[in-house]
Amino acid sequence: MEELSSITVSQREQFLVQNDVFGIYNDFHASEIATQKYLVEIQRDKQVDYLMKGLKQLGPLFSSLDANRPWLCYWMLHSIALLGEPLDDDLEHNIIDFLGRCQCSDGGYGGGPGQLPHLATSYAAVNTLVTVGGDKALSSINREKMSCFLRRMKDRSGGFRMHDMGEMDVRACYTAISIASILNIMDDELTRGLGDYIVSCQTYEGGIAGEPGSEAHGGYTYCGLATMILINEVNRLDLDTLMDWAVHRQGVEMGFQGRTNKLVDGCYTFWQAAPCVLLQRLYSNHDLEVHGSSHISLGTDADHKEHDHDEDDPEDSDDDDDSDEDSDEGCGHGVQHTSTYINRRTQPVFDSLGLQRYVLLCSKKSDGGFRDKPRKAPDFYHTCYCLSGLSVAQHAWSKDEDTPPLTRDILGSYSNLLEPVHLLHNVVMDRYNEANEFFYSA
Ligand SMILES: CC(C)=CCC/C(C)=C/CC/C(C)=C/COP(=O)(O)OP(=O)(O)O
Numbered sequence: 096m097e098e099l100s101s102i103t104v105s106q107r108e109q110f111l112v113q114n115d116v117f118g119i120y121n122d123f124h125a126s127e128i129a130t131q132k133y134l135v136e137i138q139r140d141k142q143v144d145y146l147m148k149g150l151k152q153l154g155p156l157f158s159s160l161d162a163n164r165p166w167l168c169y170w171m172l173h174s175i176a177l178l179g180e181p182l183d184d185d186l187e188h189n190i191i192d193f194l195g196r197c198q199c200s201d202g203g204y205g206g207g208p209g210q211l212p213h214l215a216t217s218y219a220a221v222n223t224l225v226t227v228g229g230d231k232a233l234s235s236i237n238r239e240k241m242s243c244f245l246r247r248m249k250d251r252s253g254g255f256r257m258h259d260m261g262e263m264d265v266r267a268c269y270t271a272i273s274i275a276s277i278l279n280i281m282d283d284e285l286t287r288g289l290g291d292y293i294v295s296c297q298t299y300e301g302g303i304a305g306e307p308g309s310e311a312h313g314g315y316t317y318c319g320l321a322t323m324i325l326i327n328e329v330n331r332l333d334l335d336t337l338m339d340w341a342v343h344r345q346g347v348e349m350g351f352q353g354r355t356n357k358l359v360d361g362c363y364t365f366w367q368a369a370p371c372v373l374l375q376r377l378y379s380n381h382d383l384e385v386h387g388s389s390h391i392s393l394g395t396d397a398d399h400k401e402h403d404h405d406e407d408d409p410e411d412s413d414d415d416d417d418s419d420e421d422s423d424e425g426c427g428h429g430v431q432h433t434s435t436y437i438n439r440r441t442q443p444v445f446d447s448l449g450l451q452r453y454v455l456l457c458s459k460k461s462d463g464g465f466r467d468k469p470r471k472a473p474d475f476y477h478t479c480y481c482l483s484g485l486s487v488a489q490h491a492w493s494k495d496e497d498t499p500p501l502t503r504d505i506l507g508s509y510s511n512l513l514e515p516v517h518l519l520h521n522v523v524m525d526r527y528n529e530a531n532e533f534f535y536s537a
Pocket residue numbers: 215266269270312313314315318352353354357358360366
């Protein structure tokens with residue numbers, strides 16, 4: 096410890112985290128194969144118990160999250176959906192009823208019944224109801240009033256404010272546009288000047304900051320990139336420096352950091368890996384356009400309707416050493432890996448298995464929940480974004496969400512496989528498809 100006295104606080108913190116993480120990895124490698132298998136298991140039952148308990152009852156410490164109750168619903172329900180676990184009817188009814196009481200008479204959702212409408216809690220409420228699914232949940236959203244609320248939050252400069260007289264930032268832009276897109280209430284008034292605002296938040300490092308002049312950060316980078324894709328202006332960003340910045344946020348621990356020279360944190364598994372995959376798909380889409388070929392999914396509205404495999408596409412064979420058949424060791428998912436999928440594979444731009452290892456060995460608590468890093472306590476926010484990011488990492492090898500990963504893409508047994516997410520909204524893909532059908536055929 097003596098040499099630690101001459102280093103900065105940040106260097107010391109980094110040293111201590113690395114020490115913890117490499118200690119965990121060394122212990123893992125020194126253990127028996129059976130123990131290793133156990134250590135990388137997601138422990139589905141424990142995770143589901145932890146989440147279900149939270150949905151039913153929270154202790155007094157949660158009073159500080161009283162203005163974030165739709166977020167608690169989203170973090171828990173989206174995690175449960177990622178794990179492929181169904182909800183019982185009573186629980187669904189209670190969630191729809193509770194969020195109905197958070198919905199404001201002049202549009203949008205507050206943090207709890209009687210609270211002011213806010214874009215972040217509106218996003219959480221809408222994503223929760225999409226995740227619950229079914230006509231009752233989806234029709235409980237007042238789209239006309241929501242559209243009025245979004246217009247009220249729009250600033251003349253092009254950006255959005257989080258709430259009436261609230262702060263303007265890239266989060267507000269993303270939550271407004273994600274809601275407008277999923278509910279099919281997007282229009283020119285909402286998108287006017289928005290691209291200019293987001294472009295002004297891209298920094299000299301390549302990532303996107305919360306507001307002009309601030310530091311590039313993974314959370315805002317996800318929000319900014321997803322917004323630009325949703326409004327069809329993504330090519331206005333400097334995508335090369337953005338990709339360069341994002342991939343270099345994966346550190347020696349194999350997890351991602353949120354910004355340069357900061358510590359690794361499990362939640363960035365989603366905030367940073369999702370932009371990497373989105374950018375990778377944008378690039379392969381662009382290459383295919385240039386070379387005159389097929390369509391690659393970004394997880395946008397029309398994408399999941401297309402299933403055809405373009406056998407003539409030369410760009411589709413970039414992973415030639417993939418075997419025709421990849422054994423599925425009794426995963427119970429009934430997935431057949433056949434040659435149909437070979438050409439729909441890609442090499443992730445980040446270390447996907449390394450990232451899965453960080454999440455499963457350093458963030459996961461085997462008695463339930465996921466956390467930022469070793470020594471921290473698990474919480475519902477980190478559980479949601481570690482699981483979302485784990486899903487992104489598992490599916491990063493496929494060029495679209497319809498192509499299941501191979502056994503070797505998944506760290507641990509294939510039963511660790513999570514549901515794929517829609518990368519622009521972070522809801523489970525089949526729930527997104529249902530909502531899309533509901534709101535776009537209405
Ligand atoms: C959809 C939605 C509302 C998205 C929010 C995106 C998001 C996570 C933004 C991050 C906010 C932020 C500046 C965290 C820095 O915290 P810190 O300084 O404690 O952490 P750090 O050291 O890791 O940067």
